[in-house]
Amino acid sequence: TQLLEQSPQFLSIQEGENLTVYCNSSSVFSSLQWYRQEPGEGPVLLVTVVTGGEVKKLKRLTFQFGDARKDSSLHITAAQPGDTGLYLCAGCFGNEKLTFGTGTRLTIIP
Amino acid sequence: EPEVTQTPSHQVTQMGQEVILRCVPISNHLYFYWYRQILGQKVEFLVSFYNNEISEKSEIFDDQFSVERPDGSNFTLKIRSTKLEDSAMYFCASSAARANTGELFFGEGSRLTVL
Secondary structure, eight states: OOOOEEEOSEEEEETTOOEEEEEEOSSOOSEEEEEEEOTTSOOEEEEEEOSTTOEEEETTEEEEEOTTSSEEEEEESSOOGGGOEEEEEEEEOSSSOEEEOOOEEEEEEO | OOOOEEEOSEEEEOTTOOEEEEEEOOTTOOEEEEEEEOTTSOOEEEEEEETTEEEEEOTTOOTTEEEEOOSSSOEEEEESSOOGGGOEEEEEEEESSOTTTSOOEEOOOEEEEEO
């Protein structure tokens, strides 16, 4: 059974600060996706990374895929209250299903 | 922007009753999925569906569950005899390509409460 560990589980920081959240597995991903989920809603895709070492930027969000394709990070620069939410990583291990992590619940304090 | 739509948004049912959850995937997508999320827990894969057949299913997806694409637009999840532990948010997702290369788009979910 492939497991994805996300850390930290909870993070609360002041507006304007930078932060990084992590997603780790003991298995190699064929691809990894980051989602954001609001309460009572479905996950919304932020980015997909496929190649080891890949870095993708989405405005103030920077996503990095580890060289060995076992880990990923999401870095947010100058966090804003609108960034508050549950961030989920989800990995594909060469089959049809996405395995989700437990998520990082991020709170940005104005 | 195209989106995955799900109905009902919330269903309350008695234990032992049959439930059908409906989804309309994005129109040009070929791969369809059901996931569920028990309150406070992580999103879990149930089943994937491609070319009118199940391509993969999890241990959760036992004989009480079935999926169907009856008319080329709807994608349904049926639970034959609901149990208390089936209470969860059920998410439908669709993708233009396989999960390991494509991007999954999720619906807003159907909340199932089994009493």
